[in-house]
Amino acid sequence: MSVKKNIRNALLLLIFSLPVYAESGFFDNYVYRMWNSFGGLSGTTATDIAQTSDGFINVGTYEGLVRFDGVEFTTVKKASTNDFQFASVRAVLEDSRGNLWLGSNDEGLQKISEDGNKCYTVKSGLPNNSVRALAEDKDGNVWIGTAAGIVYLTPDGKMLTPQFESGTVPKGVIAISLFCDSSGNIWLVTSNEKGLFVFKDGLFRIRTELDKFGTYFVSSFSQDLQGTYWAGLNTLGIARLKNGKAELVHTGTILDTSPTWAIHVEKDGSIWFGTERGVVVYSGGSFHEYKEMSQTITKINKIISDREGNLWMATDHNGIVKITQGKFNVTNYGIASNAITEGQDGKIWVGTDLGVRCYENGNEVKNELTEYTAGLRIRHMATASNGDILVSCYTSPGQLRYGKDGIKSWTAEDGLTGNKVRVAIEAESGELYVGTTTGLSIIHADGSIKNFRQIDGLENEYVMCIYQDLNGVVWVGTDGGGIYLFKDEKIIGVYTTEQGLAGNIVFKISQDKDGSYWLCTGSGLSYFPQYDSTHGIPEKAVTLNSEQGLGTDSVFQFFPDKDGNVWFTSNYGIASAVFSEIKDVAEGRSEKVNVKYYNHNDGLDSDGPTSTAVSICDRNGKLWFTLIDGIAVYDALLRTSSPVMPLVSIESVTVDNKEYKDECENIVLKPGTKRVEIKFTGISFDAPERIRFTHKMTNFEDDFSAPSSARTVSYTNLKPGKHTFYVNAINGEGLMSDQAESTIFIQKPYIYQMPQFWVIIALIAMTSIFVFFYLKERAMRRENIRLEKMVRERTFQLAHEKEKSDRLLRSILPDKIAEILKDDIHSIGENFSDATILFSDIVSFTKTSSGHTAEEIVSALNKLFSLFDDRAKAMGVEKIKTIGDAYMAACGLPTKNPDHAKVMVDFAKGMFEDLAEYNKTAKIPFNMRIGINCG
Known part of the structure; x- marks a missing residue:
């Protein structure tokens, strides 16, 4: 009996342990992380969540729209520096054209677009300024659920109001959620009793297959990959709708009693349910409750999947939650x-x-x-x-x-x-x-x-x-x-x-x-x-x-x-x-x-x-x-096996303390710009803290920088011209972004940094040099002419002076000696054995000259002696010298003359003739005595 009892107990233990192992096994490889007001999120309530095409996670909060890159939260709302009109965000949608739609709590609907921002309110046709739900259908219409009705905007901007089937809903419907199914039908969940409608044939019509559940309130709605619809019926549990029939699904989890506010279908077909008490997943025909997470998470408002397969949840009291399938099993x-x-x-x-x-x-x-x-x-x-x-x-x-x-x-x-x-x-x-x-x-x-x-x-x-x-x-x-x-x-x-x-x-x-x-x-x-x-x-x-x-x-x-x-x-x-x-x-x-x-x-x-x-x-x-x-x-x-490349984005550029956020594509830098700081981010939510960046500024550096986790880079004193900044992101798996993000800087130069300036300076310099050398050459020519004239004048003067000195020399010395000495003054010694010397002086010269000036005496002597010189030259007599009133001459030297005695006697006679001629007109008459010596 004890053996059978033991076997029975073992079988019971095995049977009851199987679901536990199944549930535990499904989530063994999942990890989750929360961000709330203590983690950088503005507030603990996240009303909606969506990933936009730029990779950012966008979170709706009562403090505005919060954008998250995995590391840093950035809050966006109305301010004096922008044209936004919202202070809070309850619904977030990015349409197929890339426009971002934000439903606010009391400021209407904000459209953010590259073509410009626009705000829609009751003045624009909204039933109410409190926007609760947004969806886009296959025709590109944006459906807007408010606290007092439903409208939709066509792609050309017309706002239309859909009608409800007669008698189905009281006036002033409060929208909870909107959903577009695989056939393009729009489903509406309202806060009213039996509040599930589908828009068909121009009317919102109620789904009657749920009537068998009596009084019910719908809290969420979605469609799986097989076309089956799933609806959260508040505390009644989860209903499955297929082929016009509905059934309550008993899951054995918190889904059966806790309201489900979010339903998300993954690419692998698994369905994630967000409740007021945690998460349940339907996969492989079984429901798995994330019990570890259920102990901390309350009311999940929205579940999405990002481009890398991570799951994100917006919650009422826990901010946002990311659930990731771990890299390790x-x-x-x-x-x-x-x-x-x-x-x-x-x-x-x-x-x-x-x-x-x-x-x-x-x-x-x-x-x-x-x-x-x-x-x-x-x-x-x-x-x-x-x-x-x-x-x-x-x-x-x-x-x-x-x-x-x-x-x-x-x-x-x-x-x-x-x-x-x-x-x-x-x-x-x-x-x-x-x-x-x-x-x-x-x-x-x-x-x-x-x-x-x-x-x-x-x-x-x-x-x-x-x-x-x-x-x-x-x-x-x-x-x-x-x-x-x-x-x-x-x-x-x-x-x-x-x-x-x-x-x-x-x-x-x-x-x-x-x-x-x-x-x-x-x-x-x-x-x-x-x-x-x-x-x-x-x-x-x-x-x-x-x-x-x-x-x-x-x-x-x-x-x-x-x-x-x-x-x-x-x-x-x-x-x-x-x-x-x-x-x-x-x-x-x-x-x-x-x-x-x-x-x-x-x-x-x-x-x-x-x-x-x-x-x-x-x-x-x-x-x-x-x-x-x-x-x-x-x-x-x-x-x-299926890698997802990271995205990269330039968030802002600061130029000498002036920040550019929304105009980072082409930035003109004024002359003298000292510092450019660029802030960028990478989008990869698998491990955002491991993202590294490599960047390059053209015309400043040749190669991309070594990978670094730094999210800012500064450049100083960019040279004039066009510079393109490129940045790539590398995720934790070593994968680089497909395309580098870039921005262009045009550094304006000072006038002295412009090429034209230096061309002009070069031309001026060349002209100046030409003019300088031209003027210098002209001055040199003038100087040469002046110097040549001066040389000629000086040469003439020197020649004149030389002639005078030569005459003087010849007047003092014999011509032969004078000719020798005029080119080279040196001692000359010669021996003459046969010559005649004449000596003469003025009789009583001292007495005669005492009554006259020196100038008169010199002039008289010069006149007289000049007559002697002329005669000496004519007769071949060599004048030796004049000393005061004495006059000395010779014949037979330096040129030999056999008749030197006769010549000298004739010369002496001629001197007396010259003296007589002189005295005829002289103011100072002279008498002379002459002596001749021969030997």
Whole structure:
């Protein structure tokens, strides 16, 4: 009897647990986040929500329209700086033409368009200025539900009032919502009893199939992908309408008793219901209640899906909510998983603190190994070359090998250095290298074991990891003793911090496809390029840590995926980076790497990995991460199968403290503009905090900037001309916006910065130079003429003076001597043996001249002596000199003359003749005496 009772209880437990697991399983991979007045939203009540074509999430609030880019909220409402006419927003709609329609609480309807803004009120034909609902039909008509009736605007701007079927509704209907179905019919939900209408044949007609439910109030309405209509009937639950029939659907969730105010149909066909007490999803024929969210969320007014598939909700008291399907699929064991390996058959093996778990095609399976290891603490798992699974246990039975022949075990009793096995690998030669907390063991194919302890050169016996490199050298990382290199079962080197290792606690060792080494330590990530490790330790490694952008100084594991990224685990959780970027940093081509960390918002609901855990990338590109409380799977192929590129938008431009918001396309900068600041944003709601930007200003920089999370950039002193600013957004998955957002700046120049100015200046300069040289040349010509004239004058004067001096010289000296001396004054000495000299003077000259002036005396002497000179020249006599009143002459020198005596006598006679002639007219008559000497 007790056996049957136990079986019955087990079956009951299984039956009752299935729905719970189903509900819990559906939302396991979903995460949600709220924003309210404490998170930047203006107020806690969100009346409506919509994503516009520019990517922004637009939220209707009692404080206006709030636009959200995932990071920053911006409130828009009437102000002195704009022409908006609304202070609050209750309904939001972007029509097919890109116009934004905002229904306000008491200011009518606002249309925001590139063609201009316009406000519609009761003066324009609205039944009431309180607009509660908006919808667009297939003809482009915009339907407007107010607190006192319904109207619609045609595309050409005509406002028309639809009629209701006679007797169906009292005057002054209050609209709750409007909906356009797949056939183009407009459905209206009102606050009245039995308030569900469809517009057909020019009239709003009530739906009678709901009458069987008695008195009812409709709170929401929608249509699924199969054409079935769903209606929230307040506290009556959910009704399904199909083929003219209606039925209440019993869900077993809060939908059955709580009013449903929002219904949203996803692209995958699932239906999301927003109630006063939380969210329920209908998917796969079952209803799933988001119980975790139901504890905090109250009254959901609207549910939408954005372009990336995230769900957004406008709530009454919790602001807005984003629900995202996490990037990671987490399986919570409640215990730590320590190692994962993939078998040759594609099975995934997970070693945990309570044994081995096995997954085949995503489903957990049981086998001999999982049963054998149940309750054992597993520290490491690996796959041998023949497909066997190596299992390292932290207690007896020590090291296991599981294959076709069953399970083989090695313990301390079999010769291992200890039963606390940390890691084991199979070497190329087939030996098993087994690391324990008390040494290293090498298990040979024949069963013999060789051990290494302190006595054998392994100074630190606590083995943390083992890796065989491409050269066949086995690297053994220890807990505090660095790395030991083994070749042919001999230690060939020890590598520690003294030789350049980042830290002596070594968690993992690996090589990339280029053969470069990456060593994960407790003090950073060490890197060095490929080298011949058979000759010993490498040269000093490069250390990467938080200073290079890793965000941590302790790296547990470092491994690549199939998309060019590298993943690493640390105390801060799971992170990834572009492998080429991190290698550029390691090799000095870049200073920092951009790393993205994953957290609860990505579906990673865990406390993270442990330092000794081993994660993998399987053959299909899925990443399996060991966690302190289970495992997480990241499917990169699923994430990138239908990527949605981020959008980018320039929000504002500030020019020398003047801000431009709505006119950012072409901005003219006045001369002397000093600073231009550009603010931009990226739209990607998967992980908005991870968006990076790259930008470029033409004619200022040649290349786009390195990706950065900064959302503003400044430029100073732009040179005159046209500059185009481009900015791209890069989302958390590394995807760049399809098209860069741009704006044009036209920097006006000062007059001296204009090319024409410099052309004119050049012309003026050239003209000035020409004129300068022309005037200078003319002045030089004039100067030359003046100088030439002066030279001629001076030359004439010099010639005259020379002639005078020559005459004087000849008057004093013989002509021959004078001719010699006039060109070169020097001493002349000659000897004449036959010549005649004449000496003469004036008798009583002193007495004669005493009564006359010096000028009269000189003039008289000059007149007399000139007569003598003329005669001397005519007779071939050489005048020697005149001294006062004395006159000396010679003949026979310097030219020889045999008749010199006769000539000189004749000359003396002639002198007396000249004296007589002179005295005839002289004012001062003279008497002379003459003496002649011959020899």
